[in-house]
Amino acid sequence: MNWNILSEIAQLDGLKEESRQKPVVIFKHSIRCSISSMAKSRLERSQAPEGVSFYYLDLINNRALSNQVAETFGVHHESPQVLLLRNGDCVYDESHNGIDMQEIANEAFRNS
Numbered sequence: 862m863n864w865n866i867l868s869e870i871a872q873l874d875g876l877k878e879e880s881r882q883k884p885v886v887i888f889k890h891s892i893r894c895s896i897s898s899m900a901k902s903r904l905e906r907s908q909a910p911e912g913v914s915f916y917y918l919d920l921i922n923n924r925a926l927s928n929q930v931a932e933t934f935g936v937h938h939e940s941p942q943v944l945l946l947r948n949g950d951c952v953y954d955e956s957h958n959g960i961d962m963q964e965i966a967n968e969a970f971r972n973s
Contacts (some may be wrong), residue, residue, distance in 0.1 A: 862905045864917035865890075870929050876916065880946035884913045884969035889920050889927055889942040892917075897941035900960040909964030913969050943967060 867887060876885050885891065891897040901909055909915060914920040920927035934946070939956035945968050946952070953968040955961070955965070 862891040862907075862909055863917060864915055867918040867927065867930075870926050873933055875931065876946060877949040879914060880950075881948055884910075885946040886913060886915065886965060886969075887916045887918055887944045887946070889918045889928060889930065889938075889940055889944075890922050891940040892919060894940060896957055900941040900957070904960065904962055907912055909962065910966035910969055913966070 864969065869937065876887070879885050888901065890901050904915075918927060923950065927938065927940075930936075934944055934954075936942075936944060936951055936953035936954045939954075941960060942954060942956040943960050943965060944951045944954045945965060947969075952971075953965075
């Protein structure tokens with residue numbers, strides 16, 4: 862898994878634009894949470910779909926950014942959480958044990 866690091870609020874506009882070209886996934890991770898660590902490990906052991914960018918957000922060290930992600934994309938904050946962006950919008954989000962690479966892959970190219 863090649864994570865891109867999401868650490869600045871200014872990056873969100875770029876992610877919206879990038880999602881107009883290809884699906885973008887944001888993984889919000891709490892470094893203090895065992896469920897979050899398990900979800901991250903499952904993602905990293907799975908085959909990431911081709912043509913999808915994956916961004917990692919350490920929400921403990923970037924709380925304001927994590928809150929801005931929730932507000933910008935109109936989702937309730939969870940941890941851990943994945944958001945899938947397409948065409949500038951969040952089209953799918955999942956949290957905790959529901960985070961699954963196959964489901965992300967299915968949603969990434971649904972109706973695209």
